[in-house]
Amino acid sequence: MLKLENVSVSYGAIEALTDINLHVEKGEVVTLIGANGAGKTTTLRTITGLLEPREGRVVYEGEDISAAPTHTLVPKGIAMSPEGRGVFANMTIQENLEMGAYTRKDKKEVAKDMRHAFELFPRLAERKTQKAGTMSGGEQQMLAIGRALMSEPRLLLLDEPSLGLAPILVHTIFESIENIRSEGTTILLVEQNANAALHHSDRAYVLETGRIVMEGDSKELAADPKVKEAYLGE
Amino acid sequence: MDTFVQQLINGLTIGSIYALIALGYTLVYGILKLINFAHGDVYMVGAYMGFLIAVYVFGSQASIFNFVVVLLGAMAIAAIIGMAIERFAYRPVRKFSRMTTLITAMGMSLFLEYLFTFIFSGVPKTFPLLIQNDNYNLFGEVTISTTQILIFMIAIILMLGLEWIIHKTKIGKAMRATSHNLNSAKLMGINTDFVIAFTFALGSALAAAGGVLVAQYQPKIFPLMGLMAGLKAFVAAVLGGIGNVMGAVLGGLLIGMAETFVVGYGHYVGIPSTYRDAVAFAILILVLLIRPAGLLGSNVQEKV
Ligand SMILES: Nc1ncnc2c1ncn2[C@@H]1O[C@H](COP(=O)(O)OP(=O)(O)OP(=O)(O)O)[C@@H](O)[C@H]1O
Ligand SMILES: [Mg+2]
Numbered sequence: 001m002l003k004l005e006n007v008s009v010s011y012g013a014i015e016a017l018t019d020i021n022l023h024v025e026k027g028e029v030v031t032l033i034g035a036n037g038a039g040k041t042t043t044l045r046t047i048t049g050l051l052e053p054r055e056g057r058v059v060y061e062g063e064d065i066s067a068a069p070t071h072t073l074v075p076k077g078i079a080m081s082p083e084g085r086g087v088f089a090n091m092t093i094q095e096n097l098e099m100g101a102y103t104r105k106d107k108k109e110v111a112k113d114m115r116h117a118f119e120l121f122p123r124l125a126e127r128k129t130q131k132a133g134t135m136s137g138g139e140q141q142m143l144a145i146g147r148a149l150m151s152e153p154r155l156l157l158l159d160e161p162s163l164g165l166a167p168i169l170v171h172t173i174f175e176s177i178e179n180i181r182s183e184g185t186t187i188l189l190v191e192q193n194a195n196a197a198l199h200h201s202d203r204a205y206v207l208e209t210g211r212i213v214m215e216g217d218s219k220e221l222a223a224d225p226k227v228k229e230a231y232l233g234e
Numbered sequence: 235m236d237t238f239v240q241q242l243i244n245g246l247t248i249g250s251i252y253a254l255i256a257l258g259y260t261l262v263y264g265i266l267k268l269i270n271f272a273h274g275d276v277y278m279v280g281a282y283m284g285f286l287i288a289v290y291v292f293g294s295q296a297s298i299f300n301f302v303v304v305l306l307g308a309m310a311i312a313a314i315i316g317m318a319i320e321r322f323a324y325r326p327v328r329k330f331s332r333m334t335t336l337i338t339a340m341g342m343s344l345f346l347e348y349l350f351t352f353i354f355s356g357v358p359k360t361f362p363l364l365i366q367n368d369n370y371n372l373f374g375e376v377t378i379s380t381t382q383i384l385i386f387m388i389a390i391i392l393m394l395g396l397e398w399i400i401h402k403t404k405i406g407k408a409m410r411a412t413s414h415n416l417n418s419a420k421l422m423g424i425n426t427d428f429v430i431a432f433t434f435a436l437g438s439a440l441a442a443a444g445g446v447l448v449a450q451y452q453p454k455i456f457p458l459m460g461l462m463a464g465l466k467a468f469v470a471a472v473l474g475g476i477g478n479v480m481g482a483v484l485g486g487l488l489i490g491m492a493e494t495f496v497v498g499y500g501h502y503v504g505i506p507s508t509y510r511d512a513v514a515f516a517i518l519i520l521v522l523l524i525r526p527a528g529l530l531g532s533n534v535q536e537k538v
Binding site: 048049050069070071072073074075079080082086087088089090091095098099100102103147148151 | 404407408410411414415417418419420421422423424425426427
């Protein structure tokens with residue numbers, strides 16, 4: 001479904017990603033783990049066209065999208081919950097969700113998906129008319145994911161959805177990720193919480209200073225001594 | 235009392251013009267965080283476009299129809315010019331620092347001023363009066379003119395129209411989203427380049443309306459007319475809270491009134507009427523010292 005082929009990305013003179021190869025197949029949950037500054041966000045930003053690869057290409061469903069403007073990817077079925085959540089602070093929860101459905105014209109279906117988002121995150125339903133900027137970090141995270149789902153994505157990119165959340169909320173978020181995948185959405189999950197990410201995914205890539213240093217089945221990686229030491233704190 | 239009300243009416247008239255220009259500053263700032271220094275010059279361009287239509291299409295004949303066509307024509311042409319400025323001057327430098335865009339805007343301002351001086355010379359042109367002007371006595375000594383009523387009405391219609399666009403239409407929603415968070419807006423599938431161009435078109439059209447209206451009130455137009463009016467409207471936008479649409483309107487009206495009151499009453503407190511142009515800047519300094527966010531400026535922080 002998604003393939004990065006020999007992708008290198010730089011910010012000016014600084015190279016942030018070097019020769020990245022990764023793929024995500026339909027129906028999978030794939031996770032990308034790595035320390036601060038490893039290049040996880042850069043990878044997602046490259047996929048969504050917020051950055052352009054200096055070398056290599058990004059292929060989505062057989063089409064080269066390396067140079068496609070970000071806004072053209074939403075109708076193709078790619079949505080992202082960005083790092084820092086990026087909710088529209090001055091808009092209400094409901095308006096934020098409506099923005100997620102910006103490109104859609106099927107009003108009835110949108111209304112249905114809105115109800116569905118509220119089922120997935122009941123906390124949002126209770127606060128429909130609250131301004132997003134006044135919500136807690138965890139609620140904003142739910143909103144960012146809910147908003148991304150409103151475009152009916154086939155590929156959902158999540159950038160550190162558990163960042164800064166209390167353990168109980170981390171659990172809620174990962175549960176909803178399971179729910180989303182069970183409905184058939186393919187997910188590429190970026191996480192520093194390697195433990196939870198490996199536990200809730202099929203395959204994983206380990207990123208270190210812009211390079212993929214390990215990849216494989218999530219269970220196997222979770223059992224790997226090197227991964228255990230570096231990322232699972234054991 | 236009578237003079238006070240009269241001053242109020244005169245202040246609101248010129249304030250409405252400032253408000254129309256201030257809206258363009260605030261809209262563009264809201265989306266690009268750019269002070270579009272060429273915006274005052276777009277107001278001047280609007281006045282000249284209206285002048286050309288009034289003189290060469292309608293032979294300076296007065297009629298409501300002619301006035302409406304002149305107004306809409308000037309707004310449409312200014313909208314296109316505004317989009318062209320964005321497309322060919324600002325967009326190519328947008329990826330560099332904000333300072334680069336700012337300097338480009340100053341360059342664009344000088345370019346328009348001297349281009350129009352070159353074409354029309356620096357000598358003021360007299361804008362034909364398109365709607366017969368009568369004075370109506372309200373009470374006592376207080377009068378209001380047809381032109382003043384016209385300026386109020388059109389300013390109100392345009393501002394309500396803008397409110398409607400921003401809050402009730404799809405492109406308005408996209409404008410709000412883009413101004414809150416550019417990258418998030420892109421991730422919603424919003425073509426932000428189009429939204430930015432549209433914003434310039436809107437702001438430029440409003441400024442052009444201000445240019446045509448002011449020319450019905452003070453009919454001398456000249457290539458540097460946008461300099462002072464633009465600066466004052468910029469102060470109005472800052473006073474109201476730059477990026478805030480209602481704030482721009484409020485700021486415009488307040489600056490217009492402050493200036494008129496200085497002319498009318500300043501001499502009682504030792505401020506000569508020649509200081510009218512300084513009022514706006516005194517206000518700017520006060521705002522920056524006391525309430526930098528402006529009257530209606532919000533300080534909602536984005537949570538990280
Ligand atoms: N806008 C930028 N300009 C210059 N360098 C950048 C920029 N954004 C990121 N970088 C650099 O690129 C590298 C990768 O950053 P990236 O944000 O992708 O890391 P990350 O894995 O998402 O980290 P984190 O877990 O902290 O979010 C880092 O060294 C970072 O300093
Ligand atoms: Mg990151």
